[in-house]
Amino acid sequence: MNFELTKKYLEELRTMIEQNQTAAIVEVVCSLHPADVADVLENLEPEDAKFIYSLLDEENAAEALMELDDDFRQEFLKLFSSTEIAEQVDQLDTDDAADLLGELPDEDMEDVISKMEDQEHASDIIDLLRYDEDSAGGLMQTEYIVAKENWEVTRCVVEMRRQAEDVEKVYSIYVVDDDDKLLGILSLRRLLFADPKTLIREIYMKENIHYVKTNDTQEDVAEIMEKYDLVAIPVVDLQGKLVGRITIDDVVDVIREEAEKDFQMASGISENVESSSSILKNTRSRLPWILIGLAGGVMSSQIIKGYEGSIALIPSLAFFIPLIASTAGNIGVQSSAIVVQGLASKDFQMRGIFTQVLKESIVGIIVGLICAGVIYGVGYFFTEELRLASTLAISLFIVVVFSAILGTFIPLALDRLKIDPALATGPFITTANDIIGLSIYFLVAYIIYF
């Protein structure tokens, strides 16, 4: 029952397309889940993809469109007229429709909206377009099932039947008062088992109801849904009126995106790229940090130049430059990674920054002592110079402790300044610690030798 896309499948499909075997194509493609259809389309030439797309039934087609990779979808939609796009948008849930329209250039967007058949649907979508796409309002859909508290169960079932035509997945029913203010939640199960004459007021859940406001960030939404294990959450406006709901599938995407963003930032990639992105985009996403790294390297070179005399007298000092720099970088990255994760999970709210810096200092001291001990032995073994071994051990200890503290402090400080702390991980901390580490190293060497 689980579909797997193979090269063989694609080859057969291409042959069918060449030979125009419409019926055969319909059979092998149209029964697939939209997500699988999207996989198939992405692996065909745009024209072939468009041909297959035209054979899909309306709803399946629109959903497959939303399952396409963003980059591919933008290219693919260029093959469509405004009227054709409008037909797809008519089929989509409001949240997906708003996302799709948001990807179009402004003039195209207006054109598409004017060509939509269902103008009520269109006005819901226009409402959604007002919200920041990273906010709860930008994530929500206006399809949900709503019941008034003074309805009877029978009326509720009838109304639900009507409303449910628009709502793909019904998880629970939101209960509101006459002013549409959100009061609570009624589970489908409860409705199913209730006596037909009961009033909704008597059976809905009032306590521990979780909701978000339209202007909450998507991270807040993800956090609440994750914490309380919710599959859908109602969204209210600033007056507490129910205006939408967010389902877990969209939030799973948010969680995945956030994690990828942090990972990319930590790896020194400044723009969202995938392995399938264009060479230009790939290059552009990487240059900023590489150039900043180069600038750091030039600064390091000037620091070392300042100790040119020391190196001329004791050339073996130069041998250990990479060791000091890389250890400083490694320690800094570790510390900042732990802080960034702690901030993401709101671990620090109760404990405070000072405790964390103190703790990292202790870890730094332990790791520093171990490293110093190891390098003292190794340094002596390789160089047989006690003074060099001492220089290495002492400076490495200071560098490790210092890097651990800096790696902890910088992301915490950025967070205070409302800057994404993940910026501090990766190349930034590596570069900063390189420079500081080398300064410490040569200073210690200078003190010991001269």
Next chain:
Amino acid sequence: MNFELTKKYLEELRTMIEQNQTAAIVEVVCSLHPADVADVLENLEPEDAKFIYSLLDEENAAEALMELDDDFRQEFLKLFSSTEIAEQVDQLDTDDAADLLGELPDEDMEDVISKMEDQEHASDIIDLLRYDEDSAGGLMQTEYIVAKENWEVTRCVVEMRRQAEDVEKVYSIYVVDDDDKLLGILSLRRLLFADPKTLIREIYMKENIHYVKTNDTQEDVAEIMEKYDLVAIPVVDLQGKLVGRITIDDVVDVIREEAEKDFQMASGISENVESSSSILKNTRSRLPWILIGLAGGVMSSQIIKGYEGSIALIPSLAFFIPLIASTAGNIGVQSSAIVVQGLASKDFQMRGIFTQVLKESIVGIIVGLICAGVIYGVGYFFTEELRLASTLAISLFIVVVFSAILGTFIPLALDRLKIDPALATGPFITTANDIIGLSIYFLVAYIIYF
């Protein structure tokens, strides 16, 4: 309606505990969601936490226990007798119960199981304990709603009512044949709207049914549920018999954990730590990569030592050691991060490894040319030595291209060897590229100068 834990709340609670105001405590704590109760408990002394815990109603208490942080729960449970733990386990869903028991030492586990009241529940849990905790079997619960295909809708509703007592969240009903083989899915909505005399056979969904097998990995489960936007997925054994279901909340945890693991690996942390972990655990998780980095640093020192004569003659060569090493590291980390993400999203299945390595080489050449141009100018400006500027530019170009290829190739190769490719990101690639980068640098310098 959303609860927020504040210092003030905790202080008031501590005062109530001191003064033994049981009724007041019940009022402020017992109406909270189990996830919030867990937050409260984690911020109290274990004895106080235990006191509050004893005031919670049974189900709420057991659920709060599962919401606790793993480390805290292990400490907390030490305050409980086997009988007390058994009482909690009796209240938990099978998947949570199995997780909890799995955390206990073997002899305690047997003791707890023998003291459980509901021995049928106990045997379900024992069944689950057989599965690897990272497999679908380890994630699933045995609470789900099942209907036979030859039942009428009325019978199904009656049976559901009986079964639903054990099932916290009913998303859909799994339809099986007389041998318990999974046939398809019936949505609650469909059941609600169906005529009472209809046979289940006529209304359940047979197409595009997704399921997993007990021995599928948790990554597979997450991928399928994410791809098809599922909130629950049935689990079958090797014969196709329905044995459990997995709900999205558990999968969200898996996705989060996986992302954290990749991020930690890329940051050179070898064990799962949080900012709240103990100093010992924190230190232990960081030492391996730091020591490997040190070993790399020592190897670098030996390479540089090999060119001691060159440095003695041209000391400014030493100035740019950090620049070469850090750029090599940065490029390598970027390339490997892109590959690791591509592998995670199965981007390469259709395109192949060669295409990716080729593409990275082109990106490497472009970035390398830009870096070489920049450093040629900067190098000349700072040193006014054409030969040094040329050495820097040429070696940096080669280093960048080489690091990009290596950073792409290593994770792909590890993946082929069934080793987690994330291992190749972070310190590993940085250390390897440091060594190779410096070798290239000094070799180029040697060729140009001598």
